[in-house]
Amino acid sequence: MSSIYDLMVAHPFLAGLPAPYVERLSHWASRAPFEAGTRIFEEHGQAERWWLIRDGYVNLDTRLPGRGDVIVETLGPGSVLGWSWLFPPYRWHFGAVTLGPVQAIALDGPGVRGLCAADPAFGYELTSRFTAVVVERLQTTRVRLLDLYREPA
Numbered sequence: 001m002s003s004i005y006d007l008m009v010a011h012p013f014l015a016g017l018p019a020p021y022v023e024r025l026s027h028w029a030s031r032a033p034f035e036a037g038t039r040i041f042e043e044h045g046q047a048e049r050w051w052l053i054r055d056g057y058v059n060l061d062t063r064l065p066g067r068g069d070v071i072v073e074t075l076g077p078g079s080v081l082g083w084s085w086l087f088p089p090y091r092w093h094f095g096a097v098t099l100g101p102v103q104a105i106a107l108d109g110p111g112v113r114g115l116c117a118a119d120p121a122f123g124y125e126l127t128s129r130f131t132a133v134v135v136e137r138l139q140t141t142r143v144r145l146l147d148l149y150r151e152p153a
Contacts, residue, residue: 004029007105011052012078013129023123025107032106040081045091046105048109050082056102060094060137069095072141073136083130083137085109094137 005026008014032051034040041047043063057076061069072094074083081104083090090109091104114122 004105005030007054008052010107011054012102013052013080013133015043017125021125024119024122025112028108028111029105032104033069034098034102034104036098036100038098038102041092043092047082047084047092049050050080050085050107050109050112051104051106053077053079054103054105056104057099058096058102059099060096060142062094072144073137076100078153080130080133082109083134085131086113086127094141118126138146 001008003026005023007024007152008026008029009019034056039060040051043061046096052140053075056076057074059071060073060075060081064070081096082092084090086109112126116126
């Protein structure tokens with residue numbers, strides 16, 4: 001069985017991250033298996049964790065008036081789930097539910113924020129990676145919402 005460190009080194013989100021940074025992160029990490037249909041978090045709930053998805057798929061959703069929960073993106077192996085833990089007020093901007101069984105690595109948000117505060121170079125590196133995720137998710141959401149509200153031809 002691979003160690004948490006080995007699993008983290010192999011994850012694309014952490015590709016190229018210096019080994020000492022991955023080692024520090026691994027102290028705040030644990031295996032996180034989920035069964036099919038598990039609601040990992042609710043939109044607007046307290047954001048205290050983030051996950052590196054190793055296997056399986058997770059739908060990100062948002063609640064739209066008159067439409068209920070709308071899927072804005074599906075994340076798969078190699079994706080990172082959750083960025084709201086990094087930015088105050090630490091509330092989820094989307095919800096997340098598994099499509100099937102998921103194998104992930106969970107990381108403790110407050111613990112990782114402490115690492116970032118203690119080492120600004122590490123904090124900058126991690127924040128830069130998450131900023132790219134945020135931009136991608138917002139663009140994907142914008143396109144999805146435009147599709148939903150497009151006037152019929």
